Amino acid sequence: MPSVPEYVPSPGGKIVVVDALAPASVERLRALLPPGFTLVSPATRDVAELHTLVGDAEFLISGQLAVDAALLAAAPKAKLLHKWGVGVDNFDLDAARARGLTVARTTGSNAVPVAEFTIALTLALLRNLAAGHALLSKGEWRGLSGARPSLTVSGKTWGIVGFGAIGQTLARLLKGFGCRILYNKTRPLPPEEEAALGVTYAPLEQILTEADIVSLHTPMTAQTKGMIDLAALRRMKPTAVLINVARGGVVAESDLAQALREKVILGAAMDVFETEPTPSDNPLLGLDNVVVTPHIAALSGDTFEPTVRRMFANVARVAAGQPIPEGDLVR
Missing domain, CATH: 3.40.50.720 (NAD(P)-binding Rossmann-like Domain)
Structure with a gap:
């Protein structure tokens, strides 16, 4: 043809x-x-x-x-x-x-730009890059010993929710970090493809329970709307973080704000929001355990x-x- x-x-x-x-x-x-x-x-x-x-x-x-x-x-x-x-x-x-x-x-x-951005957001959150930048921009040269612990990505369990082109590209990029990678999608990949990517299929419940980093890459559908609510967040480890580069509506933002205030999880990084442009009074914007960007992950x-x-x-x-x-x- x-x-x-x-x-x-x-x-x-x-x-x-x-x-x-x-x-x-x-x-x-x-x-x-x-x-x-x-x-x-x-x-x-x-x-x-x-x-x-x-x-x-x-x-x-x-x-x-x-x-x-x-x-x-x-x-x-x-x-x-x-x-x-x-x-x-x-x-x-x-x-x-x-x-x-x-x-x-x-x-x-946009698979490569969004996958790279996912890692960037995660590092900014876990290594306190955003918090350190904010302090030094104000002229304050000091450590962050009283803030969240600075944690590495290497060796962590990373859960990828949604495993299309972006999720699979992310898995390839994560190989150098030595992460255990769990993934979730409608139909698991054939075993040989899983082996090539170094990933293991897991139900969403298992990912929420076991992952140190949960990143979202699903389309916005009737099935995924509000998928990450307070009940889902309470299943995560208190030392875990949530990264959303999918669509804002996949996460119930009011539930996430509550979970972050109550230290149900360690932190979150968000590039997408339920309403865009997100209003200035969005409660997520005022929290010190959140890194936020204005839907720019795909821009390269x-x-x-x-x-x-x-x-x-x-x-x-x-x-x-x-x-x-x-x-x-x-x-």
């Missing part, structure tokens, strides 16, 4: 990135456009402005902004809804299917161009009536 070329001739069309981007980011995207296409992005998060902007758009791209039925209805000419990334929980897929829209994503494109200058080129190649294919590679389609 012949391979699909990276780019195909196309009549072009209007692309709208529905997230409000900085002008410099828009120009970086335009520099990578296939011939014949135009690209715009709203200047603000104003809904009315966005609905006007998509009115004549053939292609919609979203990173984090929710694409609901109302937005799709405002874009009657749209042929393709493309995720800039992987998780499509911010898309109303039922509304997209009802419109007959093709939905696509760049499967696996090293992967920007290849991911965007892959995304634009899919746009060009749809414009020319060509098929999108099966692995990028959202069914």
Whole structure:
């Protein structure tokens, strides 16, 4: 079967990135456009402005902004809804299917950045990097003997919840740390794949009970929403930490805040939140045993161009009536 070329001739069309981007980011995207296409992005998060902007758009791209039925209805000419990334929980897929829209994503494109970021967050939390930085930034040169103990990753039991491209990449990166790695997913891998990755399948209950580090990499679904609640946190070791780079709603944030205040677990690191942007009064933001970042795990200058080129190649294919590679389609 012949391979699909990276780019195909196309009549072009209007692309709208529905997230409000900085002008410099828009120009970086335009520099990578296939011939014949135009690209715009709203200047603000104003809904009315966005609905006007998509009115004549053939292609919609979203990173984090929710694409609901109302937005799709405002874009009657749209042929393709493309995720800039992987998780499509911010898309109303039922509304997209009802419109007959093709939905696509760049499967696996953020696996290395997110896996690396998971380790970075864990080290920042366990080794008190964030706390030490905060003190020295205020001019305070002192140790942290009265704070949380500084703990190593090496030799720990690491539980990976969700074992797709990101979880498997994380397992590969962890080999050098000598961790015992437990993983959980819907269907266990074949034994030979487990052996190659150095991992062991375990039910979620076992991971919560035995892991020193629990990292979340699951999609946001009806089954995973609120999966890590107070009951789940109470199953964890008091010396264990939770790392969430999946989706905010996988963790019940009020339960996590309570567990952290009561020292049910040692700490947590969060890159994603139930509401984004998360409000300034989110109780997690004021705790000293939490490291937080604003949903930036997937952002990497090293992967920007290849991911965007892959995304634009899919746009060009749809414009020319060509098929999108099966692995990028959202069914």
